Amino acid sequence: MTTSNNRRNFLKTAGSAIVPVLMPAGTLFAATARPQEAPAVRPVRFFGDGETFEPEDYINELAKLNAKGRIERDRYGTGGVVAALEKKFTEITGKESAIFMPSGTMANQLAIAVLSGESSKVFVQDTSHVFRDEADAAQSVFSKRLYPLAPGETYFTARQLQDTIESLPNEEVFRTGIGAVSIENPVRRTDGRQVPIDEIRKISTYCRSNNIKLHLDGARLFMASAWSGVPIKEYASHFDTVYVSLYKYFGASAGAVLCGSKDVIGKMGHLVKVHGGSMYSNWANAAMALHRLDGFEERLQSAVRRSEEIFASLNKIPGIRVSALSGGTNIYTLELAKEIDGRKLQEKLNKxxxxxxxxxNDKGQGQLMVNETLLYQSADYVIDAFRKSIR
Structure with a gap:
């Protein structure tokens, strides 16, 4: 199920509204804070999937790591903190091998291309990033035919996949072969909703019994795990390859890691070079991600519990309603009564x-996103901030 507030619409409608809160703190908060309510050094942000850093903060974080001897450079993605990061992800996912890549799109596309081999058909969710947001790379670069299933929905079922595949001989004259199946989980275009683990198990069982390879676009897989309680290894075990983003919640400025068997991952280094993704130095992104990865799952679970406490109290305030999405992860809906001015509420909370x-929006509707910045202040502080801002 989708909502009108998918990522693209959210950015279009909320982008101008978010700009003020992204201004340097010195400009935004000068002479506005009350002494007894001094702003936190780091803001609590109800948007985004995790911590992000401005250039100065990013450099300072790396300087601290380097002073501790925790940064060792790589060369063309070999050795140093890149190798350490790849090893960490094999431990997290339970896969044999892993490789750093400059982007999630490259990770998705190369995984699908290698898994599907000479066969051209690749089954995907209609709402997936692979189908909607990767500039038709599968078709134009890799000669794959993306076959979207379950229009407008978060996921397709094993039955839908099986019925579609079994109907192909009656619908197409020439057999071109089933290449692979790609699943995104959670799905940002449906506001972070998840693919149920039971359905993933059924799809995996069907694919493996029919020798069909499975790829997981797990850019935000840690979000799915935190809200579902399903371990990362459990998710990964049902797929041949798994991609995880490094910048969405690990604080890196770019990057991705693709995990899989030694045979599949062993082919990736050459393909990264062929497609222009081989860079001399990757340590700045790898070091940040490796650093932020330590304890991240525990911090995220703590943020989930903190959000439950905050939202339960906010829902006791007249005129505010915060609701979880069915099958959702870290995105919640916000509804304000007509007498509450959303613009003033936002500005006062911020300043x-x-x-x-x-x-x-003008109807008092919006979204609140949960991430580890909720841990920067106590639940009572945040709740009190909303109460006072409404008054």
């Missing part, structure tokens, strides 16, 4: 309490 949220 006086350093609590940042996207601006609600």
């Amino acid at each position: 006086e309490f350093n609590v940042r949220m996207p601006r609600p």
